[in-house]
Amino acid sequence: MSPRAREESKDIEAEEWLFPFEAELRAVSAGLHDAQSAWMSQIESLRAPDRKTHELIRMVCTVIRRNPPGVARHAMLAAEVGATWEEVAGSIVLTEPAFGLLNVVEALPWARRGWERGRRLAPDAGEETASKPAKAAKSAKTPKPAKSPPAKRARSASDGSAKPAKAAKRRH
Numbered sequence: 555m556s557p558r559a560r561e562e563s564k565d566i567e568a569e570e571w572l573f574p575f576e577a578e579l580r581a582v583s584a585g586l587h588d589a590q591s592a593w594m595s596q597i598e599s600l601r602a603p604d605r606k607t608h609e610l611i612r613m614v615c616t617v618i619r620r621n622p623p624g625v626a627r628h629a630m631l632a633a634e635v636g637a638t639w640e641e642v643a644g645s646i647v648l649t650e651p652a653f654g655l656l657n658v659v660e661a662l663p664w665a666r667r668g669w670e671r672g673r674r675l676a677p678d679a680g681e682e683t684a685s686k687p688a689k690a691a692k693s694a695k696t697p698k699p700a701k702s703p704p705a706k707r708a709r710s711a712s713d714g715s716a717k718p719a720k721a722a723k724r725r726h
Contacts, residue, residue, distance in 0.1 A: 574623075605635045610645045617649050617661040625661045626668030633672025642669050 580587040609632035616624030629642050650658045
C-alpha cells in the first residue's frame with residue numbers, strides 16, 4: 555500500500571473505528587477483535603486507580619513504547635477527566651531516568667496536542683476549565699518556607715571562637 559493510500563485509509567478507519575488497526579484485525583479475525591474489545595472494556599471498568607490516574611499511567615506506558623498517537627490519545631483522555639498540563643507533563647518527565655530524555659522530548663509535543671484537544675472536549679470545557687489552575691494559584695497563599703534552626707556552635711577552648719558542631723552521620 556502506498557504511503558498516500560495508507561494515510562487515506564487511516565482517515566477512513568479513524569471515523570469508523572476507535573483504533574486504526576481495528577479494521578484490519580476485524581477483517582482477519584472478527585472473534586479475536588471481539589475478544590480484545592471485551593478485554594479492553596474490562597480494563598476500562600476498573601474502579602481503582604481513579605480515572606485521571608488511570609489515563610496518566612496509560613499515557614506513560616505509551617511514552618515508554620514510543621507510540622506518539624497513544625501519547626496524544628491518553629493525554630486527551632486525561633485532560634477530559636481533569637488532568638492539568640503540569641500533571642501530564644510531569645508524568646512524562648518521570649519516565650526520563652529509566653527510559654531516557656529522547657522519549658520525553660518526543661512525547662511532549664504529542665501530549666500537548668492531545669491535552670489541548672481533551673481540554674476543549676471536557677464536559678466543563680471553556681474559560682472555567684482553563685482558568686481553574688490560575689484562579690487556584692492566585693487564591694492560594696504561598697506559605698513562607700520554615701526557617702531552619704541556627705547551627706549549634708561550640709566554643710573552642712583555646713581561642714574562644716565559635717566553630718560549627720560536628721554533624722551526626724546520616725544513614726542512607
